[in-house]
Amino acid sequence: MSVSYENSKVVFQGIKDAGITSLSALPETWLGLLLQQAERDPDVRLIQVAREEEAIGIAAGAYFAGERHVLLMQNHGLLAAINGIVSLALLYGIPLCMLVALRGHWGEPYPWHTRGGIVTEPVLRALGIPFEYARNPHDVGRQIREAYTFSQSSLSPVALLLTRELMEEAL
Amino acid sequence: MVTRAECIAMLYPELHDKPVVTIMGACAQELYDLGHRDNFFYLQHAMGLASSIGLGLAMHLPHEQIVVLDGDGSVLMNLGTLATLARYRPRNLVHVIFDNGSLLSTGGFDSHTTSGITNLAAIARGAGIEHVAAVDSVVDFGEAAIDAFGRNDLSVIVAKVSAVGPNHYGMDLQLPENGFRFKRWIAGRKAAEVQ
Numbered sequence: 001m002s003v004s005y006e007n008s009k010v011v012f013q014g015i016k017d018a019g020i021t022s023l024s025a026l027p028e029t030w031l032g033l034l035l036q037q038a039e040r041d042p043d044v045r046l047i048q049v050a051r052e053e054e055a056i057g058i059a060a061g062a063y064f065a066g067e068r069h070v071l072l073m074q075n076h077g078l079l080a081a082i083n084g085i086v087s088l089a090l091l092y093g094i095p096l097c098m099l100v101a102l103r104g105h106w107g108e109p110y111p112w113h114t115r116g117g118i119v120t121e122p123v124l125r126a127l128g129i130p131f132e133y134a135r136n137p138h139d140v141g142r143q144i145r146e147a148y149t150f151s152q153s154s155l156s157p158v159a160l161l162l163t164r165e166l167m168e169e170a171l
Numbered sequence: 172m173v174t175r176a177e178c179i180a181m182l183y184p185e186l187h188d189k190p191v192v193t194i195m196g197a198c199a200q201e202l203y204d205l206g207h208r209d210n211f212f213y214l215q216h217a218m219g220l221a222s223s224i225g226l227g228l229a230m231h232l233p234h235e236q237i238v239v240l241d242g243d244g245s246v247l248m249n250l251g252t253l254a255t256l257a258r259y260r261p262r263n264l265v266h267v268i269f270d271n272g273s274l275l276s277t278g279g280f281d282s283h284t285t286s287g288i289t290n291l292a293a294i295a296r297g298a299g300i301e302h303v304a305a306v307d308s309v310v311d312f313g314e315a316a317i318d319a320f321g322r323n324d325l326s327v328i329v330a331k332v333s334a335v336g337p338n339h340y341g342m343d344l345q346l347p348e349n350g351f352r353f354k355r356w357i358a359g360r361k362a363a364e365v366q
Contacts, residue, residue, distance in 0.1 A: 065231035
């Protein structure tokens, strides 16, 4: 199974079209092609972190600085970042626009991803984080734009879950 | 041994025109008690992320000098931040780590830096940060701070301080209010820059 080059381009273009100028990320397989494009783009600043919780702080700094920033991470990274999401973003009313690779869900062949995939949606619900699934390249650009807008108006973290259907090549 | 409050009091006159991020508890309170300003952001939870906020500010506000007032307990919760700082090396960030060897705000348990077991300055250097000062007196702290503010490069100061804090806690400031006013202060500076 390989990552969709075409759809990675579409997602990155969606980020660009949303006026985003700054990204934080921890690279993972589904995000790899997308992040390669970000690295090559002179109009986008990419900040790689050692652990995803750092990106919550960096995103808060970018927000205070008035920069349009999105976070890219795997869902296991979202799980690793929860205290930052709760005790920085939710506590202070700081928007986060998180694009999350939803590993370990329908069609997942790798056992190690499955528990994280199974708990992602209930964890988001428990945290009160609004989320949507991105499944289709025709809609994902609009979904990114709307996720960003909603994060800013609600002063809240929001998550757009990037699904297998979107991120992997169809068989 | 020097106290953190003495060091913060020494820095205070330099902080009136700089975005400052502090960690929770004693460090935040000691700065607040010197006189709150809208350019001070107190991270009253989310331990470890003050330096990450500082990095996000520094990378997106190249014309501001950013100051982070951190602690050993917080840095130990997010050691990866030192490597991320080293990698991006923002020239406008001064990262002060007050090392009291103690989780003072939660009852004074020893941290891993007690008795010289873990050396945070060595970790910062090993992470790839070039300018790291390790100090344990007021005079040395003052010199390290002058060097850091004048250097125009990422600077870390690890200051060994005694494990004492304020005798009271409390701020007339709601947490989101602190964030909103901090953001407005930065926006105002950016607007003035443009003019």
